[in-house]
Amino acid sequence: MEQNNKEKKLWQPSAFALYTLGFGLILAALLLPFLMDGRILVHGSDGYAQHYPVFVYLHEYFYEFFGNLLRGDFSLPLFDFSIGLGEDILLTLNYYGLGDPLYFLCALAPAAVLPASYVLLFCLRGYLGGLCFMGFCREHGKSSRWAAVGAWLYVFSGLYLSSAYQQVYGHALLYMPLMFWGLERFLSGKGPGVFVLGVFCFGLCGFYFLALSSWALAVYILIRSLGGGLKGWFKTALASALKALWAYCTGLALAGVLFLPQARFFLSSGRNVKEWRPLLDSLAGYGQTLKELFTVGGALSLGALGLLGAVLALSAPKGQKKLKLALGASLLPMLSPFAAGMMILFTQSEDDQWWFLPAFALSYGAVCLLPQAGRYTRRQMAACGLFTLLCLGLAWSERETGNLVRGALFLALTMAALVLLQIWNGRSGARRKGAALLCGLCVVQLCVCMAGWAVDARGEFSSIQYAKPMAAVEGDQLPEGESYRVDVSDVSLYRWWSGSNASMMGDYNGLSAYFSMLNPDMLDLLDDLGLAAARQRAYYYRSLDGCSILNTLAGVKYIFLRPGEEWYLPYGYNRVGVTPQSHQIVMANTGGSELERYENLLQLPLGYTYSGYIDHQSYEEMDGYEKQVAMLQGLVVDEIPEGGQEIQPDWTGLTKLDCTLAGLKECEEIQPGVFRYREGAEEERQALPQDARWPDTQEYGMVCYLLDVPANSEVHLCLPYLQRQGQHAWVSVYCGEEKKDFWVTDEDNIEGTGLSRTAWLNLGYFEEAGQITVFLEVPQGEPVSYGQVWAKAYDMAQYEEYALQRAQAVLQEVEVSDNHLTGKLTSETDTILCFSVPYSQGWQAMVDGQPVKSFRANGAFIGLEVPAGTHDVELYYITPGLKQGILLSGMGVISLTVLLIVYRKRKNGGRNGSLSANT
DSSP: OHHHHHHHHHTOHHHHHHHHHHHHHHHHHHHHHHHHTTEEEEETTHIIIIIHHHHHHHHHHHHHHHHHHHTTOOOOOOEETTSTTSEEHHHHHGGGTTTOGGGGGGGGSOGGGHHHHHHHHHHHHHHHHHHHHHHHHHHTTOOHHHHHHHHHHHHTSHHHHHHHHOTTHHHHHHHHHHHHHHHHHHHTTSOSHHHHHHHHHHHHTOSHHHHHHHHHHHHHHHHHTOOSHHHHHHHHHHHHHHHHHHHHHHHHHHTHHHHHHHHHHHHHSGGGOBOOOOSSOOHHHHHHHHHHHHSTTSSSOOOHHHHHHHHHHHTOSSSOHHHHHHHHHHHHHHHOHHHHHHHTTTBSOOGGGGTHHHHHHHHHHHHHHGGGTTOOOHHHHHHHHHHHHHHHHHHHHTTTOHHHHHHHHHHHHHHHHHHHHHHHTTSTTHHHHHHHHHHHHHHHHHHHHHHHHHHHHGGGEEEGGGOSOOOSSOGGGSOOSSOOEEEOOHHHHSOHHHHTTHHHHHTSOOSOEEOSSOOHHHHHHHHHHTBTTTEETTTEEOTTTTOHHHHHHTTEEEEEEOTTOGGGOOTTEEEEEEEEOOTTOOSOOTTOSEEEEEEETTOOOSEEEESOEEEHHHHHTSOHHHHHHHHHHSEEESSOOTTOOBOOOOOTTEEEEEOEEEEEESEEEEETTEEEEOTTOOOSOOOOOTTOOOOOOSSEEEEEEEEEEOSSEEEEEEETTOEETTSOEEEEEEETTEEEEEEEOOGGGOTTTTOOSOEEEEEEEESSOEEEEEEEEEESSSOEEOOSOEEEEEEHHHHHHHHHHHTSSBEEEEEEETTEEEEEEEESSOEEEEEEEEOOTTEEEEETTEEEOOEEETTTEEEEEEOSEEEEEEEEEOOTTHHHHHHHHHHHHHHHHHHHHHHHHHHHTTOOOOOOOOO
16 A cells, blocks of 8 residues: 555656656757748758658558558568669668557658658657656656656757657667666566567667667666675576566567567678777867767757766765666766777767667666755765866867857856755755756756757758658659669769668669668679769668669669750660659759650660679679679679689770879879868969869869770779778769769778778760860868779770670569569570579579579679570569568567466465565
């Protein structure tokens, strides 16, 4: 009876009202500047290119899936050719929320209100995350009113602002406190349901943030079990860990249908590149960490009450041992880069992805210590004062940063309030008035700081009129009845971040993708070819740079261009008409309302044949452009099969072109091939043709090269040592009216970026011989190295000859449907069939209904041997690990059933094994 009364006291309705009122006020302050400016919480890079398109895609995906269920169709689409060159739906999109139960709500929203639904989901995650935080505080007997204050601090930390940029951070915001709340309930004997639910939901959302939180769960159990000496601590910790492990594994097993394939994919992706870190940081690094604590919009940016509450806890002269250890453990990654690297499994990733754990711990520390306002020791007040002075000094040193100054000023104001409460201590009603003062100050601070951040950041977010799916054309505008790919010129129609997933929104087979995890074989192939203008780093690529060979081998039939962009057009395309831009076009209508459509006269279907092989070792010895030519002539394989015919590529159509350095503008050559920006610098060497004009740029230096190109050739420029000393940067190449951007990285960060140092850029097709000028940008700052620039030209007559050879025996009657690709192949001899489908272990090949062995071909595609005659060929796809994941989920159901039976028996028998929290 006393326990029930205690729980009722902890869950007073006024506490919910207080939390809801404060949450609504702070959220309104955050959103109001966006709404007044006609903008919405779709960020201009990651949000606009990844998260919002996935949200729109999943709306249609869920809508169709549940509609099919009602019609008796239980098939689940697993592979989609409109995602990049073809990607697994579950593996590619699960990181963005495909498994999040809240995302199922988007299927209920009409398409016309998806922008508002996207924002509503952002608000809902934050609100529910605060409630879960309050539930955790309840289990530890904390005041519900102060728990509401702590929930404000936790929710409106830097994690919530980060989820405005990338909504996946909201998964951690909600499901991590749900897990901790459930764990405490379970260890206290109240049932495993909440804990299993938290792990299950988190597991559905992906691998990464669950792995981070699992570290914290283990540390929490160790700290919670302290007491009774080393022997007693070990026994209690072991019992708690085993008890929690059963429930944890049950929740994880239930989510196995998505978690297991996603975990396997993560471990093989470019996100799993190891990046070891030093044990201690530099002084500048610690200064940056401190700024992240109180800079509004920083990785943590916890409110002043949260920061000072943590300082009060850490400086308490006695007691609070477990709380101090918990806070110390959460701060350890801030102090040691090695510990931070361990938290993110030493993967190369952003440092702020583990900061939601300190945000949770520091907010809870504030809940524990703030009720003691007016009764702090001199040591605690002195520690708070020194911390405040340190932050004020840091803010003064960088006073041009408005968000930094706002955070520091409120820190000083909160410190003044704590001093005032110390003076008031002992007066009538001091505690009640002090609580009201701190609560009001917290709301005011968060409102002002959120509004200030929104005013500063709103320009990075999309206006409502652009919060639409990205598509220059739509699939229903394209001819039906055959399978092919389309290049809607993502390079020229869009900036890289806004066009990479346009094909997914337009529902056509495109050439671009921008996601956190992509098929590693495809990324490795693009890196081998050195297509610097087509792909950057390990998680996005944009088209195939208009390369004639690659477009043909990838089955590209149409290219869409705006008037004036004909320079992008490869050899062998004829204009066939115009196509209206999609009504969902997202960029300003600068090029007219129609797109010019060109058809590839040498287009190959998605399956074509070879007569011989090229050994992979020989292939690796070629340069980037030679590899393209080699793939046109023979199938590149890891190992030539027994009895296979090895061929040697014909290089007679390739010509190496020397590039002459003709002039410099606003820069200087400090050593051969290495240039540095210097305003006013101009070398004596000025051999530019009279009709050549420097590109009109004001922020860059420029290097000009001359090269003589042969007639009827496609020319590729080689930058053999692409490097920017000291930092990453975008630079551009100009050739005539053509401008191409590409990524430059510094030497220390080459590893893991998905980049080779050598870059090849397609300068286009030249019908007549002549001299051309090529201009390279030199950004301000550190020098950029291009190396000894040269080029290669390929005779398009030879290209046409080999393209026609590939077309002699091709897959006919090609049909692409959910998880299937079928066709009919007729050949007079035994042949090697290559599908321009990204290779994956999930593909199963069959010839005339019989399974056959497939292999990786041309670095990233699917190859198989087919005997002479006419045969039905089929590819069938199932996500790797999905079958095992379904089995694991079934085991999870059994485990949960047993766990609930055991819990009920213990509860009914009075043996629930309750463990005292004492935290």
